[in-house]
Amino acid sequence: MKVVYPREQWCVACNLCEVACITEHSKTKDPLKAYLTEKPRPISRTRVEYKPPLAVSIMCRHCEEAECVEACKNGTLTRNEITGRIELNQDKCLGCWMCVMACPYGVISQFTKDDRPVANKCDLCPNREIPACVAVCPNRALVFEDRG
């Protein structure tokens, strides 16, 4: 299945992917409003690591054998049998952070929704053909590919 892969050698840590992710997952779809007025303020589901000269943007791999799914206490995390994507149902989430502990890529973050702690991670932008981070990256340092 197609997921987002970073190409480390091309990343310049411009953080545009993070901004695009926040915007895509905001209510207003406007980066400024999303940052300044939305409550809770959306957080990016990809994270740019920057240790000059190296930089890389990392998000969920939608693993074949997802350890987050195996660790989840109550089935909030599941594999979509049709798309293969690993989905996270925030309405169900307990905020127990078993998934944060288990994910070998460290890509599940802690978030607050309706005053409840919930897990947050990349959903591959279900409403778009190409995820927002990939589309925005000026250096093609993120690619959307099926590497089987």
Place this chain on the structure above:
Amino acid sequence: MEHRKYVIIGNSYAGVFAIEAIRRHDKEGDITVVSRETYHAYARAAIHEYMDGIIGDSQMYYRDRDFYERHRVTTILGRAVTGIEPRENKVVLDNRQKVGFDRLMISTGGIPITPPIEGSAGPGMFTFTTWDDAKILRDWVKKQKEPRAVVIGGGLIGLQCAEGLKHMGVDVTIVELADYVLVKALDQLAAHRVQKWLEKNGLKIITGSTVESVNRVKGVVTGVKLKNGEKLKCNTVVLSIGVRPNTGFTEGSGIKLSRGILVDNGMQTNIEGIFAAGDVAEAEDFLRKRQDVIPIIPVATMQGKIAGSNMTGKKRAYPGGLPQNAFQFFGKNTVSIGNVIYIDKNDGFEEIIRDEGDVYKKAVLQYGKLVGILSMNYITRIGIYNSIIRARMDISGIKDKILSDNFGFLDLPEGFRDEMLTKPG
């Protein structure tokens, strides 16, 4: 493929993953799941949050309501297995009904350890490992005019139960035999901090002692007496000193036990065609390279998955279990992975500690390889350490960075990073 009959005993984390694995590889075979409890698969590890009303029914069910139909599973719920007849390939139920199998998986979990305590028989005494336990305890506590509970055992389940009771307005005292709480997951320093935090939130904790007898007046619990002579007033006693593998019904079957049901690295018992997974099974421990019971969700699900695959004839090996847990009390988070307690300087162990204000982090290395991580109040990206432990990678060169808050893939060798980031997960 021959038409197989699969029977799974236990309808929880391990059982569900076995069903999913079987159906991935075998679309035709018959699957039957038997469970003593009457419920559709549910989140056992969240019963404390159900008890105090933080979560409702919709958050308790582990899979969708149509899970069994979609996976074409026959369910026998509310029936216990009382025996196994391996020569006949049958399990016997508590109504004497027999169910035949070609492949069997035992995932009956653990049952609470209940040592004989004087006066413990009768109302007011509870264990806390099932959804029904949580409902019964909640209803009982709500009936008490001045609910006062003593929780025996300061392990994870005991403390979670205690927090749940506290949220319900119960006056709670925890009695722990060891010198500190959470002895299996934390070192002394971390445990003391958790303990202080619990106390600050109104729980009372007594360590280094245990309950000797439960006092009753006309059958009604009035208090407990501790080994150290101390007396505590209460009307509710929760026994939570641990669980042991639930293996009683295997007696006479020839299935080999140690602490739990012994399984090989395909999750098969000594009897061909009979598998075991989860809290009932004793399988390889990844770090110590010996058999042990590791009673946690990620181990139960992974074992269930491996057992299920192997039951269909697909050959999969279990990579070994790694103890780990994430827990929070009154909003503060702790994660403990691997070995954070046993440290023998003569055997290559070394510990790195960062202790700054609220945050306490500790890494344990053995001969340069990460074997344990403990982190309080900062758990961002903590799963990365899981993959480092699994990779058995020498990290002595990056020791000074390992506990920094922005530690990440760029601190790790390029080969490892490539392996992780450029290949499918």
